[in-house]
Amino acid sequence: MRRPPALVAGAVMVGIVVAVALLGPLVVPHDPFLQDLSGGLQPPSATHWFGTDQLGRDIFSRVVVATRTDLRIAVLAATAPFVVGVGVGLVSGYAGGYLDWLVSRVVDTVIAFPFYVLVIAIVFAAGTGERGILIAYAIVGWIPYARVIRARTRALTRQGWVDAARGGGLSHPRVLVVHLLPNVIGQAVVLLMTEILLIMVAVVTLGYLGLGVQPPTPDWGTMISDGQPFLATMWWIPTLPGLAVVFTGIGLSLLGDGLADRWRLR
Amino acid sequence: MTEAGLVVEGLRVTLGGREILHGVDFAVAPGRVVGLVGESGSGKTTIARAVAGFVSSRGSIRLDGTELGGDRRHRTVRRSIQLVPQDPYTTLNPRLRIGRVLEELLGLHRLPPGGGRTARRARAVALMEQVGLDAAALQRRPSQFSGGQRQRVALARALAVEPRVLLADEPTSSLDVSVQRTVLDLVAGLSRDAGVATLLITHDLSVVHAVCDEVVVLRAGEVVETAPADRFFTAPAHPYSRRLLAAVPRLEASP
Numbered sequence: 001m002r003r004p005p006a007l008v009a010g011a012v013m014v015g016i017v018v019a020v021a022l023l024g025p026l027v028v029p030h031d032p033f034l035q036d037l038s039g040g041l042q043p044p045s046a047t048h049w050f051g052t053d054q055l056g057r058d059i060f061s062r063v064v065v066a067t068r069t070d071l072r073i074a075v076l077a078a079t080a081p082f083v084v085g086v087g088v089g090l091v092s093g094y095a096g097g098y099l100d101w102l103v104s105r106v107v108d109t110v111i112a113f114p115f116y117v118l119v120i121a122i123v124f125a126a127g128t129g130e131r132g133i134l135i136a137y138a139i140v141g142w143i144p145y146a147r148v149i150r151a152r153t154r155a156l157t158r159q160g161w162v163d164a165a166r167g168g169g170l171s172h173p174r175v176l177v178v179h180l181l182p183n184v185i186g187q188a189v190v191l192l193m194t195e196i197l198l199i200m201v202a203v204v205t206l207g208y209l210g211l212g213v214q215p216p217t218p219d220w221g222t223m224i225s226d227g228q229p230f231l232a233t234m235w236w237i238p239t240l241p242g243l244a245v246v247f248t249g250i251g252l253s254l255l256g257d258g259l260a261d262r263w264r265l266r
Numbered sequence: 267m268t269e270a271g272l273v274v275e276g277l278r279v280t281l282g283g284r285e286i287l288h289g290v291d292f293a294v295a296p297g298r299v300v301g302l303v304g305e306s307g308s309g310k311t312t313i314a315r316a317v318a319g320f321v322s323s324r325g326s327i328r329l330d331g332t333e334l335g336g337d338r339r340h341r342t343v344r345r346s347i348q349l350v351p352q353d354p355y356t357t358l359n360p361r362l363r364i365g366r367v368l369e370e371l372l373g374l375h376r377l378p379p380g381g382g383r384t385a386r387r388a389r390a391v392a393l394m395e396q397v398g399l400d401a402a403a404l405q406r407r408p409s410q411f412s413g414g415q416r417q418r419v420a421l422a423r424a425l426a427v428e429p430r431v432l433l434a435d436e437p438t439s440s441l442d443v444s445v446q447r448t449v450l451d452l453v454a455g456l457s458r459d460a461g462v463a464t465l466l467i468t469h470d471l472s473v474v475h476a477v478c479d480e481v482v483v484l485r486a487g488e489v490v491e492t493a494p495a496d497r498f499f500t501a502p503a504h505p506y507s508r509r510l511l512a513a514v515p516r517l518e519a520s521p
Binding site for chain 1: 318319320341342344345347348349351352353356357358359360361362367370371374375420423424426427
């Protein structure tokens with residue numbers, strides 16, 4: 001079968017980001033924490049490829065090291081909601097009745113709030129930084145999965161093969177896991193790609209608001225926010241970390257799209 | 267005297283606040299094929315789904331003298347009544363290979379008795395051959411089958427668990443006329459051979475004429491006539507049955 005170009009491009013881009021996250025901190029040209037106050041605000045050069053920030057730290061090294069932090073938080077924050085959301089959506093859509101009613105009302109209620117307002121509120125309550133972000137996502141992040149998977153499961157449950165599996169003597173858990181799950185998991189994985197991207201943007205946004213990763217740990221969001229005053233005069237300080245966000249975002253989007261094409265039934 | 271086969275008495279089903287079946291009675295003896303006829307909306311499919319346990323019902327559903335009612339918690343109970351649904355395009359799980367589905371069912375019910383994985387493979391191949399497909403079909407997914415082939419697979423799946431009752435809900439309504447007859451003969455032939463009590467649901471009287479031993483005529487959720495097939499076609503008792511028969515289009519031989 002021909003591979004969709006989006007899938008290949010996305011996989012390559014995400015592969016680069018993952019490789020940078022894993023290997024980058026081992027091979028960076030400079031110590032990302034090392035300050036050099038006399039050598040601050042330098043433009044990109046052969047020694048400092050992305051220039052230096054106001055404290056004289058090497059921006060390229062900081063962008064590379066931040067990749068690991070941001071990607072780790074995003075993947076960790078995405079995992080629990082994925083598992084919980086798929087589970088809740090499957091059971092709710094399959095069982096129907098009061099359980100489904102209850103789940104649907106909870107989902108509707110959470111969706112009624114603007115997402116960032118909820119996340120920011122929870123991070124405020126749970127504490128800033130990585131731990132707060134993980135808690136916030138564990139609380140609200142499962143909602144989109146539950147919604148999508150519930151709707152899909154509900155539609156499939158009316159099809160003859162679900163009755164046939166049950167009628168053949170299979171238990172409810174077996175019908176859910178062996179028969180329904182393979183039919184809905186594709187959508188959940190595509191959604192996962194989007195969610196990882198949204199979480200990275202949220203981490204960056206929270207960093208920008210001072211609620212995210214705390215200094216001196218490098219993170220794209222805090223780098224952008226710290227570099228913002230220099231945008232007009234020294235564009236590279238906020239722009240190059242911003243491009244890292246854009247590159248990762250496009251990669252994950254393409255990968256999600258490609259996987260969606262791949263999983264579509266032929 | 268113990269009763270054999272499927273006996274349904276006073277079956278009532280209410281869906282969405284409206285009573286669809288108003289006390290339906292009929293019986294299907296082992297090895298017999300009973301045609302359930304009636305126009306669209308008369309409740310034919312609801313009967314099948316109630317007997318199979320997919321919708322809740324009141325009244326009595328007995329299998330070989332044992333009351334089942336709506337209780338289908340035991341997998342052996344569910345296994346003993348198999349439904350071949352109407353729509354061949356939603357009857358098979360699009361993600362699973364046919365062989366996987368059959369072997370899962372065979373494994374669950376330990377069929378054939380005492381056999382291992384190899385025996386189940388062999389049984390799956392035999393089932394495919396019974397319904398006129400070859401062993402290679404086991405490796406395929408539903409999208410690689412035509413509508414008629416899917417109905418054959420659905421029939422094989424139903425027969426895999428060795429049911430005592432087979433409910434075939436218009437198994438040929440969405441098929442080519444040329445394929446209809448083969449699938450019907452298959453349903454009737456395999457049921458008779460295995461001594462399975464078979465309820466064949468249809469609105470097509472020529473189908474009944476071709477394969478059924480008895481006819482149950484349903485109208486607006488009530489049985490209006492039950493008769494052996496030959497008597498039904500020669501001397502229908504109920505006026506509605508006569509109207510149904512009169513409505514059958516005929517091919518006039520040109521002079």
